[in-house]
Amino acid sequence: MSTAPQTQVDRVHRELKITGKDIVVGVLDSGVDYMHPALGGGFGPGYKVRYGRDLVGDDYDSDRGTNPKPDPDPLDTCGPKTGSVGHGTHVSGIIAGKSNNFTGVAPDAILGMWRVFGCSGNADDDVIVEAMLDAFDTGVDIISMSLSDPMSWSESLTAVVAERITSKGVAVIAAASNDGERGAFTVGTPSVGKGVYSIASFDNNYHFVTIFEISNSASPQDKKSYGNITEKIPSGEIVAGDIHLGSDVDACDPKTIPSTVKGKVALVQRGTCNFIDKANNLADAGAIACVIYNTKDENLIPAAENAKIPLVGVQNEVGTAIINEMKPGATVKITFFDTPKAKPEPTGNTVSSFSSIGPAYELDVRPNLAGVGGNVFSTLPRQLGGWGTMSGTSMATPGVAGAVALVMNAWQQNNGGQKPSPQFVLEQFQNYAYKAPNKNGEHNVDSPNRQGAGLIQVYDTIQESVHISPATISFNDTEHLQKVQTITITNYGTISASYQILNNVSVSIVPYNNTSNGRYNFSEPAVYGEDTAELVFSQTTVILDPGAHVDIRITVIPPDTNPAEHIMYGGYIQFKNTDNEERRDLTVPYIGIVGNQRELPIYALGTPDLTNSTNITHYPAYGPEDVFIFDRHQSIMTKQELKNVPIFMMTLDNPTRVLSTPLYNEDNVMIGFAAFKNDTINFARSTSSTPAQFIWWDSLIPSFKDSEPPAITSVAPGKYRIGLNALKWFGNPDNPEDWETWTSSVIQVR
Structure with a gap:
């Protein structure tokens, strides 16, 4: 390990x-x-x-x-x-x-x-x-x-x-x-x-796995061992958990669960309903545990911590092998062992699926x-x-x-x-x-x-004694393309070194899953392509005496892709050793984007919303003609509870560095900026795990008249509107066209 x-x-x-x-x-x-x-x-x-x-x-x-x-x-x-x-x-x-x-x-x-x-x-x-x-x-x-x-x-x-x-x-x-x-x-x-x-x-x-063994009463000497499950379950007889074992709806309908699961471990296939429903239906029928096998030949790690009985997942090939043992008249037992064992990891020495991009x-x-x-x-x-x-x-x-x-x-x-x-x-x-x-x-x-x-x-x-600086290159996006860049290779050693310079291209990333409607939803997980850039080097070979250094200029020719797709290209400038078998190659990663990040929309369609709830799936939205009654005597503002407070829900298709919050009176005259209890700078883009972000207003407003930094005071009772203006990616704060604007309905402060 x-x-x-x-x-x-x-x-x-x-x-x-x-x-x-x-x-x-x-x-x-x-x-x-x-x-x-x-x-x-x-x-x-x-x-x-x-x-x-x-x-x-x-x-x-x-x-x-x-x-x-x-x-x-x-x-x-x-x-x-x-x-x-x-x-x-x-x-x-x-x-x-x-x-x-x-x-x-x-x-x-x-x-x-x-x-x-x-x-x-x-x-x-x-x-x-x-x-x-x-x-x-x-x-x-x-x-x-x-x-x-x-x-x-x-x-x-x-x-x-x-x-x-x-x-x-x-x-x-x-x-x-x-x-x-x-x-x-x-x-x-x-x-x-x-x-x-x-x-x-x-x-x-390598990774540790819990080993389990399958034995068949018809051939007791022929035992088969498997591993790679995430939780130990009781040993015992394993039986089919559905009368149509192998269907997409295994154990989703209690009526198709056979009575033979009582007191036994039940095997079902993944599909249709969620893991907990399958396990709970089997538990109600008397099963002591549930094994779910995947529909694909890959590991299955179900998230079902609240199931009534222990629940584990196995690979498709393991589930199929267990089914093959379930011949008429045979009793199949599953036995789990306490000592984990190390097993080769199929994804070993590659980037972890969870590692951020x-x-x-x-x-x-x-x-x-x-x-x-x-x-x-x-x-x-x-x-x-x-x-x-x-x-x-x-x-x-x-x-x-x-x-x-x-x-x-x-x-x-x-x-x-x-x-x-x-x-x-x-x-x-x-x-x-x-x-x-x-x-x-x-x-x-x-x-x-x-x-x-x-x-x-x-x-x-x-x-190794040869060194390159800088050790990474970003060519930026097309609008801000830094087309020519220079790196310096230095020999700090005592013997000469020589290299051939190559462009070792990488896979590209297609960041968005649909750009045809002008909206930009990120692909989750990422999608990879084969779009590559060309690099032109000021020289394609380099010889370095001890103590010497050489500047190498790199000119990029981005891939010819649709700028609306914002393809993310990259690769590695490889300095391939040509004179010493013991010397290692050097590489410098580079990246770039085809497209203009400043053109990307910030707000997702239909947001922001003024609401009184932080429930992402169910919240009331106040329309342009509605009035939000903000009674400060009846409001609660803590990290645990927000009640009777103006809350702004935002889904951000793309990130914004600054969120400007102009405050208007009932005549739509700007009177300052709303001060929020949480930051209005450096917002991240939304993801499926964080589909919305919330900020809320407690009637505060900075006063720049008498102090620096500004004092924070409360507004007088009255009717107000608040703007949420998002600065576009790479936008210029002084350019009105670089802001996405939105203004709330009326907030009546009491």
């Missing part, structure tokens, strides 16, 4: 004897069980976990509005009943865990833990920023943040702070986010900050690097079992943080203790990263918008 061979960490430990000794990695997370044997057994001077504090306490959750209760000890004491999963302990083990049976990426690094999450829930930006600044002031070398807000503007608060910390010489490593199934432009902040390491996830080459909203290359985050085994708090497997860019991020510690350790050994800049280390990782195909078995290269420069290769990053 170790990810070390995929990232060459094993070679760094074994051949170079580099373990990250004395490099300090500050972690912002949910606390850490530092009493775990692999994490040092204590906290403070002389221990592995040496720095940090708890900024929030166990009960803190920004979503519930609970107040932080800080204390100086970052220990995770949350038990399983609190909803805690031991996230901070897991990432800490990935970075620097060390025991007889487990080795983290940088086992001799020093850790700090700044606890910003309670036992469950989320954290406000001000808590995260305070932790970042405290870690920086403590003197850490690296900050690792397995956290993300699904918004890709680099001007967001945490992204700006991360950018400034990085500029001061501390590498900030942040998760790209886990919204890959939602399509393009889903990389989150703070990873979109300038200079910040934005980390995508690759799948582990870039680029950043400013079209910077994000993510810019990848670690292994799918099915990662590491430490857990002792009260949660001590060890376990998790998946996410949250797991890839500490793996890269540990790798940065190894590179810093090696650099200091070879340069008299001198510390490399975060930018140089990032570029060196990017130069020598591994590029994966879009899927295993395909003869292509995945998009930089998914894998950035690719999966880290730590040994090559340390050993």
Whole structure:
């Protein structure tokens, strides 16, 4: 289960004897069980976990509005009943865990833990920023943040702070986010900050599975073993869960469930009704568990935590094999084993399906690097079992943080203790990263918008002496095309190097699923194409003497596609080694978009809406002639409840950096701007998981007359309208044509 061979960490430990000794990695997370044997057994001077504090306490959750209760000890004491999963302990083990049976990426690094999450829930930006600044002031070398807000503007608060910390010489490593199934432009902040390491996830080459065995009374010696289910269910006889087993409506109608399921495990096919309905219908008929097999030859992981009986999913081929055992007169038993086993992962060494897809909203290359985050085994708090497997860019991020510690350790050994800049280390990782195909078995290269420069290769990053800067290129969109760009290749080694320069194109991304009606709905998941750009190089070969550098100009010719489709092209400029079998190739990822992002609509058709509800599926909308009665004496405005408050529901087809909120009196004369309780800057585009965003007005208005910054006052009773004017993507705030405008119906304030 170790990810070390995929990232060459094993070679760094074994051949170079580099373990990250004395490099300090500050972690912002949910606390850490530092009493775990692999994490040092204590906290403070002389221990592995040496720095940090708890900024929030166990009960803190920004979503519930609970107040932080800080204390100086970052220990995770949350038990399983609190909803805690031991996230901070897991990432800490990935970075620097060390025991007889487990080795983290940088086992001799020093850790700090700044606890910003309670036992469950989320954290406000001000808590995260305070932790970042405290870690920086403590003197850490690296900050690792397995956290993300699904918004890709680099001007967001945490992204700006991360950018400034990085500029001061501390590498900030942040998760790209886990919204890959939602399509393009889903990389989150703070990873979109300038200079910040934005980390995508690759799948582990192996994953743990629960093994189960099928036995047939007609041939008791011929037992067949299977695996890859997500939950253990009771062992026992398995029977057909529907009289028409193998139909799309298996167990959807209680009338078609045979009485023979009573006291037995029932097998049904996926289809028509949801998993819980199938399981509950079978439970009502007396079944003790339900196995659902997929309609396709792929893994099935049903989300049915509230079913009446245990429910698991298996592959189509496994379900078919069980059916083949169900011959007339035969008794088929299913037996589950307690000890999980490691099994090859079909998607191993490719980008995880959950890993968010870039680029950043400013079209910077994000993510810019990848670690292994799918099915990662590491430490857990002792009260949660001590060890376990998790998946996410949250797991890839500490793996890269540990790798940065190894590179810093090696650099200091070879340069008299001198510390490399975060930018140089990032570029060196990017130069020598591994590029994966879009899927295993395909003869292509995945998009930089998914894998950035690719999966880290730590040994090559340390050993290779040729370097390219900048290490990524964005040609931007067609309207703002940066057609000619320059990169510099430098030989810091002691022997000459020569390369052939090639354009290694990647798959393209078709971001929208329908543009014919002038609306732009993102494809979820992303759709891939074969549209490629041509690159013209100022020279196609390069020879570098020791200490020499050469500037290479690259001119792009974007693919000839319909600009209305906004095709996202990309690839890798490959410097192919031609003179030394031991020397590695270098690559520089590039991206671009055919089309003008400024022309894209911001608001989805039919929104915004003025309402009094945050129920996305059912809310009353106030039309142009309606009047919203806002009685402030009867209103409630808390994070838990909004009552009798003007609420604005918006579905954003595309992101907007600024939402202007002009306030009009009943004569439609603008009298200022409405002040909202939540921000009106840096909005993310909507997804199927967050189809709408809400802001609400509590009758406040900034007054610029007597103070700077402006004082906030309440409007007098009366009738008002509020505008929500969204700045178009790359729009000029001073150009009225770059705003999408909307004005509410009358709001009568009492």
